[in-house]
Every structure is written in C-alpha cells, then in structure tokens.
Amino acid sequence: MNKAKSVFIVLFLLLINLSLLHVATMSWHSPLGAGWMGVFVLALPNFYLFVWMFMRRRARTSRNLHLLMATNLMGIALVLTDPGMEANPWPLVIGNLLFFGSIAYIFWYSHLGDRSNAMLNEGEKLPMFELTTLEGNVFTSEQFKGSAWLLIFYRGNWCPLCMTQIGEVAGRYIDLDRLGVKVALISPQPEHKTLELAKRFDVPMQFFVDADFKASKKLNLVHANGVPFGLKSLGHGEDTALPTVLMINKHGRIVYSDQTSNYRVRPQPEQFLEVARQKLASQEG
Structure with missing residues (x-):
C-alpha cells in the first residue's frame, strides 16, 4: 500500500x-x-x-x-x-x-494509519535505542537523561512540512532553552543529508542519524516506502520515519507525545512549550 x-x-x-x-x-x-x-x-x-x-x-x-x-x-x-x-x-x-x-x-x-504506540505514550519511560551523531559516534537514549529534551523524528530534507517544523522549533529555541529543554532532531536519511540540514540553522540543536533504522525499529516508527518514488536517485532511501514529537524530562520519562496520524497535521510549538512550563518543573520520574 x-x-x-x-x-x-x-x-x-x-x-x-x-x-x-x-x-x-x-x-x-x-x-x-x-x-x-x-x-x-x-x-x-x-x-x-x-x-x-x-x-x-x-x-x-x-x-x-x-x-x-x-x-x-x-x-x-x-x-x-x-x-x-x-x-x-x-x-x-x-x-x-x-x-x-x-x-x-x-x-x-496523507493518512499514516493507526499510530497507537503505547510505548511512546505520556508517562512512559523512553525505550532504549541507539543513534549516530554527525561525527559518527554512537549515542544511546540513556545519554538523554540529566536534561529535558524535545525529540523530533522527521522524514527527511525532502519533506517541506518537516523542514518548516524544524524552522519553527529553531525560531522558539530561546524559549525552550530558558525552560531547560534541549532539542534533538532525528532522521533515518543519509548522514550527508542531515549534515546539509544542520548547516542551515545557526541554532545549537543536535542532529542525529537513525542509522539502519535502529531507533525507528525499536520505537515502531518505520514508514516503509514512505519516500516519494524517484527520490532514491537524489540520495534518499525508500523508507523513512513516521513524524513524531516527544518531550522527555531529565529522568527520561515522556511528558509529551504527538504521534500524528496525518503527515499534514503537526503540533504547534506552543503546545510543547506549555507542557514544558507546566510539567517539567513538577513531574518527577
């Protein structure tokens, strides 16, 4: 399908x-x-x-x-x-x-199917998974602990709404930083594509590569054949990740989860900013 x-x-x-x-x-x-x-x-x-x-x-x-x-x-x-x-x-x-x-x-x-992924619901501990930094180093989800993080799983540079969403977050980075929230942008696209994107933003957000879909498979976020036909010739794969936004507290517990079932419907930045204001200071692991 x-x-x-x-x-x-x-x-x-x-x-x-x-x-x-x-x-x-x-x-x-x-x-x-x-x-x-x-x-x-x-x-x-x-x-x-x-x-x-x-x-x-x-x-x-x-x-x-x-x-x-x-x-x-x-x-x-x-x-x-x-x-x-x-x-x-x-x-x-x-x-x-x-x-x-x-x-x-x-x-x-536009419909992405049923996104009822219980392991990513609010209140759950973030599952263990591995990512790759732009320097080629392994980064585990355990390393997120100690700080609050906004995790954005995006489809790739080819997706205009993903790029706009990242731009919106970059525009609110100061607000997030004041609330003690760091930003991690995660995509299974090739490393050189992620590096190209990282150079566009003069904001200290962290970009990660989901190499071989290790994280996406662990979190049930793989969108098989989700890349439009023909983009493989431009350096993209055929599969991608389902667009997902998570916020975790310093203990690695999920305090906000957006698992959109429609790729055109993305959360407003104010939604997770309000969650950060209300929950991060009070919620303990």
Whole structure:
C-alpha cells in the first residue's frame, strides 16, 4: 500500500502541472469552454497547496482541507456541465483524474494509519535505542537523561512540512532553552543529508542519524516506502520515519507525545512549550 502511495504522489503532482500547462497553452489560442475551465479550477488550488507547503509558511494544514474540497466540487461541476463533452471527452477524463486524485491525496495519501504506540505514550519511560551523531559516534537514549529534551523524528530534507517544523522549533529555541529543554532532531536519511540540514540553522540543536533504522525499529516508527518514488536517485532511501514529537524530562520519562496520524497535521510549538512550563518543573520520574 505504501509503495502505491509513493508512486501516486509523483503521478498526481505531474498530472496537476501538465493540466495547468495544457490549459494555459489552450487559453492563448481561444476562450476556454466550461470543461477546460473546470480542469483549471480543479488543478490550480491543488497546485497552490503544494507550492504553499514548499514555501514553508506553516508546518500544518487542516486535516480535511475543506476549502480545497469546495473548489474541487466547483471544478468537477463545471466539467460535468460542459455542453461539448460528447465532442471532446478529454476535459471529463482529466477533470475526474484531478478530482479523485485530490480526494485520494486528502483522505488516503496523507493518512499514516493507526499510530497507537503505547510505548511512546505520556508517562512512559523512553525505550532504549541507539543513534549516530554527525561525527559518527554512537549515542544511546540513556545519554538523554540529566536534561529535558524535545525529540523530533522527521522524514527527511525532502519533506517541506518537516523542514518548516524544524524552522519553527529553531525560531522558539530561546524559549525552550530558558525552560531547560534541549532539542534533538532525528532522521533515518543519509548522514550527508542531515549534515546539509544542520548547516542551515545557526541554532545549537543536535542532529542525529537513525542509522539502519535502529531507533525507528525499536520505537515502531518505520514508514516503509514512505519516500516519494524517484527520490532514491537524489540520495534518499525508500523508507523513512513516521513524524513524531516527544518531550522527555531529565529522568527520561515522556511528558509529551504527538504521534500524528496525518503527515499534514503537526503540533504547534506552543503546545510543547506549555507542557514544558507546566510539567517539567513538577513531574518527577
């Protein structure tokens, strides 16, 4: 199923871009009929959604993207009411592909499945696992003890929402530091990719590589075939980690856990900052 998703997202993005290009080319020569106008109304908001995510304004969207769904319905209505449908069925074909592709993206592709991982619930001790530092040294989860930590498991440099989320945390680093919280950013992506990312942020956050998915396997965070098809040629693997945010106190006990079931729905920084204010000073292991 995940393999199908990795291929789907690439084909859907290609369909959106080709549809807009085709409609733009046609509009130079003659006015658009209702069918092609409907294709435009379907493609443009979907295109904007992905552009908006890559612009890194916010690390989250609404779960069901109601505004996008409304424009999808408007677009498919225009396609279905095109009087020239019988003479030229292509607007109907492309319109349906865009409409059902968008629905699949919202309700199927974005969904990460059941994330009920009891070992990462609030109040649990952080399980033992190993990470690798950017210097190539082994770092165990036991070494987190003695300080409070915000642990962010992210998918990789290729994921715009992950990059935005890291940027948000970097922007609140002073607030976290004042509360005694250190930041660890963890990804199974290749070491050189993580090193590239670490150089972007002039903030003392610690970057770790989850080499061979040792930590992700231990914590049940492996997202098999979670990387979009084709990115392997750019140095990424096929598998990744499920986006997860944990906060632990100095005793290694989890005081905050976000195991999102939708990759577009990420916690606001204020959520874990409030947890740090309320729990870290009072909660003991």
